[in-house]
Amino acid sequence: MTENNKPTPSLLEPKSQGGDTAETGFDFQTCLILCKVPFWLSFEGFDSLIREGVADFEAKFFSPAEGITREALEAKNHHVTPKEFWAEVERFKELDEGSPGSFSKFTISCAGISDELKPLINGLRRIRDPQPFYDASSGVTVNSYADYVERVGKLEKDVEMAEFLYNKIQIEHNWNLISEEETANGMFQSQLQRHLPEYEDLPVKEIPNIFRSLLALVRSHKSRPITRLQIEKTMQSAISGKYRLEPKQVVISTEMEEVTKSEKALQFEWVSFFGGAERVYPSEEEWNSKLVPQLYETSKWLKSQRNTPRIELNGNRRISAAIAFGKVFSAVAGYTLDMNYRGERWSTDDHADSQTPNYTLTPTYVEGAGDRLLVTIGIMKENLASEVQTFTQNNDLSHLPKLHLFSSDPIVSAKQANATVEKIKREIAIVAGKIGAKQIDLFFAGPTHLALFLGYRSNALPPIQCYEWVSNNKYISTCFLK
Structure with a gap:
């Protein structure tokens, strides 16, 4: 040659040297x-x-x-x-x-x-x-x-x-x-x-x-x-x-449109995972082969190249993506999250104090068979349990033990959200422990910041299979979070 x-x-060609x-x-x-x-x-x-x-x-x-x-x-x-x-x-x-x-x-x-x-x-x-x-x-x-x-x-x-x-x-x-x-x-x-x-x-x-x-x-x-x-x-x-x-927090944005090249935040281009007005979502395989690995690769990069564990989260995302984000950038992974929600900052380290109002959460347990626990969390959505029951009556989720958690009250602050997540986690952990659940099938209806906080605090729970609402009585399985 x-x-x-x-x-x-080549690093050894004359033009490079x-x-x-x-x-x-x-x-x-x-x-x-x-x-x-x-x-x-x-x-x-x-x-x-x-x-x-x-x-x-x-x-x-x-x-x-x-x-x-x-x-x-x-x-x-x-x-x-x-x-x-x-x-x-x-x-x-x-x-x-x-x-x-x-x-x-x-x-x-x-x-x-x-x-x-x-x-x-x-x-x-x-x-x-x-x-x-x-x-x-x-x-x-x-x-x-x-x-x-x-x-x-x-x-x-x-x-x-x-x-x-x-x-x-x-x-x-x-x-x-x-x-x-x-x-x-x-x-x-x-x-x-x-x-x-x-x-x-x-x-x-x-x-x-x-x-x-x-x-x-x-x-x-x-x-x-x-x-x-x-x-x-x-x-x-x-x-x-x-x-x-002081080290700056890292700015991350989850986008429901094509990313802007000039944008300086770390951008997740999640157009397909937002589903659009018709809520047409990718397959479960794509959630697990694209969205979840992107989160872990980003976390890996942050740990190697950034000297701060604090993240400012902007943009929009569906419930499943919010839970997944919280799960990867979790408390046990050493991160702290500040989520911008309608002009307010909701922080995972804004813990409840003596002034934080109590949040009433009503649990209902329905016995079933199998080593998976179906969980519904309805925040200001009273018919979630019945809707999920209609969805599951003709599939392999119908026979599972079920834990329904419901509240008719709104979440009013980050402090209350953090306290509520601890309640939710405790209720799930108790039932999952009693029945020996190896997986949680999660149906969530509520604000995305609470979903994010739940993912963030989900350590010690069994792996979670998320579901996304599509239309009345219809859901699709999305990401599986270990």
Whole structure:
């Protein structure tokens, strides 16, 4: 095999080793990395970076919906000419084709761009920025993209190149003030305060210490990954003791629509698991092969890359998904959850006190046969037990022992929710213990925050098979939580 037809990308090919030849003084590339660190850290899923991998530098991100994604960046401390620009685009295309799926985005970061390329760059911006406002099939979108392809064609590039450029490449052409350390320090401060609001009140005198510590970290890790934890530890260690910041909680969102790429929270794309207005849900197998593993993979990633166990939960989710989320990010796993519910924060560590009103919960037990316990929890839904009985009369759940828990009262606070969950758990545990239940078949009608809290406190209970309401007297089995 000749040098010309070796597979690409490789860490040992000349194009990947370009930065290994020499490094002196305060270089543009290192400074650019430091100035981008605050932006990367503003994304909850930022995982790590590497300098001098297959590109000048790369950033790695975790997404519950997509797993690991990467961005490759090339740094140019000058005005990029058309020849150089298209050479970089071709190189990115080689990387994308040679290692499909490794990179979700490629970026050219430079001090300026040739006037000849500006109509193309402006055209990209003009159709990308308003994109969320127009439907993909609208005449505005279709016609604009056709005009863009025409602009690319005038530069003697084909439709395939236009598509790759549009879908995969970002051009940052205003990095023209970071050639010197003093200037870079000021820009770093600006980026820090812009993207990480918790640093806004930090005394200005602390910023150079952070900058110099990060600079030393980056320089000492050439061609070696630098993790988010290393970066955050370095930043905090550089701050004087009395000014050190408390770890931020991790923001997670469960979405019933397609995820927004620019959203900085960790997003679960659960469109299908929300079911829509018609409540058309995936099969039980898909709940257990997609939704549940996503939760565990996210928990695993958080434990390896984030230094806080506190989670802020936003978005919407069905009952089964709420129970599953609580089960995975549970008390025994060391997490604390803050759920945003109609503008209020419901926290799993907001425990009941002497002022918390008692919550009346009425249990009814119906004897049956088998080593599974069917449980219904009806909060302000009196007919849940009878509805579930109608649903189960012609299936293999009909003969099971049943525990019906009902209350006609609303849950008025997080404190009351936490106390109520302890009552629910105790009632279930007592009956499950008496009959030797190896599984709970759970039918829940009530607020999602209570479902979340129940999952969160469900340790020591047998495995739970969840069910989701579809229509009158009709349910489907969803996730199985061990």
